[in-house]
Amino acid sequence: MTVLKVRPPAVTPAARTEAGTNRGERLSALAQQHGALVALVLLAAVASLSFDSFATGDNIENMALSSAFLAIVALGMTFVIITGGIDLSVGSVFVLGGVLAAWGSRHGTLVALLLPLAGCGLIGLVNGVLIARTRMAPFIVTLASMLAARGVMLNITDEGATTYLVDKNSLFIRLGQDELLGIGIPVWITVVLFVAGAVVLRRTRFGQHVYAVGGNEDAAALMGAPVARTKIIVYTLSGLLAGLAGALNAAWLASGVTILGFGMELDAIAAVVIGGTLLTGGLGFISGSLVGVLLLKVIQNIINQVGSLDSAYQQVVSGGFLVLVVIAQTWLGRRQQVI
Template sequence: MTMVATRTEVSTRERRWRPDRAGAPIVLVLVLIGGTVLFGDSFASGQNLRNIALDSSYLLLIATGMTFVILSGGIDLSVGSLLALAGVLTAYGAQWGSLVAVALPLLVCAAFGLVNGLLIGRAMIAPFIVTLAALLFARGLAFAVSSEGNTVHIIPADLLLTRIGQASWLGVQAPVWFALVAFGLGWVLLNLTRFGQAVFAIGGSQEATELMGLPVARVRILVYVLSAALTGMAGVLIAAQTSSGLPTIGEGRELEAIAAVVIGGTLLSGGAGSLSGTLAGVLLLKVIQNLINQVGTLTAYYQQVVSGTFLIVVVLVQLRLARRRRR
């Protein structure tokens, strides 16, 4: 019991200084100000900000699920491939109507998450191995369904799903609203329920959590199902927005989601972090990408170099701010 109490105290102390005191929100504000000063209306225009919000919405859905996984001490490398698979299945299922177009990818992605969770939580296989295998399997399935990499177009184009996906409410695109609702529900689940407490506890110390009698395997299964389902939702929304499913999308999205979560202050080892930090991390990554595009003279390869360099700078700022607050 002493060990349990000690680990609980450590976890509580980490959660107190890490989540919302990370450097991402501060750096985000500075980058927004700098972008406005340097590029003026081309950056700060309403249309450009809406574009950033739309691009961020898909990553926010994936990163929300990834936050649960990382907080529990796991990792999910399959989300990029599941994103592509969900988009292809959405387009494929559209021939039977909007309901099938939405239900099919969500069920398939949730099934992937369930298998991942069972292998990790019950069979005790390393998350890296399990989700890497799922990455390969899902990408291959996406190519198979799309007839070896061809774009699958949603027919008819005026399907209810595409009308909703391309709609705007109060001047904000529909995918952004869906992402914000999912984020809000995720925040409630993580911070106001026993399930959320168990996620933090397992990430802090699985051994201590088992001694406390919490259902470790069940929680691990649920976080992977949640991650896969939210990724499936992102794939559905992308297909609805573009009226097509492309099996090549999503490459590197798993790394982008992990980066957003870590930049937001969540410990990669699990046990400490927050969804609000993840939101700041997502926006920061997308704003940086938008600013690079504003320059217009950098090739895609140099853009990756700049993005990687900025990622290191942000993490260093985080560490410095965290150390100051711990003194």
């Protein structure tokens, strides 16, 4: 009996090149999407070994709660940046939302929630209309609205001299201070919002339009995507989420503090970019923005744990992280183009 030996087909150089290309693309995509998560895990592990109080339940709970407000703002910023825009007004809108919520809490929980959402959502809507319909630069429009929101807040609070307090017996304050299963309500709200945001961005037609507008606005228009409407929605959403974060912060602090929010827009942008979203638009991850926020908060907590370092170092380290991430994103983008 004759046994025929069948040789496997030889792997051609072209096939090897294609396999290497696909592997390189996958590695680049994974590095861009999950690089911040790896950094977060490593940093948290080192901090846990270095500081006895870092991995305690109270410290983790405090970090999660303080991260919730910035995370909600960063969620709206993620949608904006994916479209290729920027929103510099969210810090001032955040403060305004807190002041409006504290003032409205005197008239009931419903007013305390609806007033900041209506006022801050209107600011976001105006931003979106001006940017989408007049084609004004997002930087200029949102810079103007940042100053306007800050001016409205100062007018309401008599140049910051008046701080509105939230009644400790009101139902509204429970949104910021109560816990569910040992976790603060603002943290649960943040988780729900991020899950909803991820579903909208990845599983809906609107999410596809967001990516298309950020990738190539002219091509998106040719494909029938409603470019102007998409921009208006994302800026309105950014204003709504900043106002909601401010309202929850007011419920947590039981007052509409007027000195918060300075530089918050920069922290939100840094968290989004660190999480893997391209500043040029067209690529971004909701989960990455949450990881970026947590990474910034862990850095801040480590500096607090050290004790001998000034809090300003947190900004220095955050800026350093941002520069490294942008350099990495640029390198990965060029590498993918070469591949």
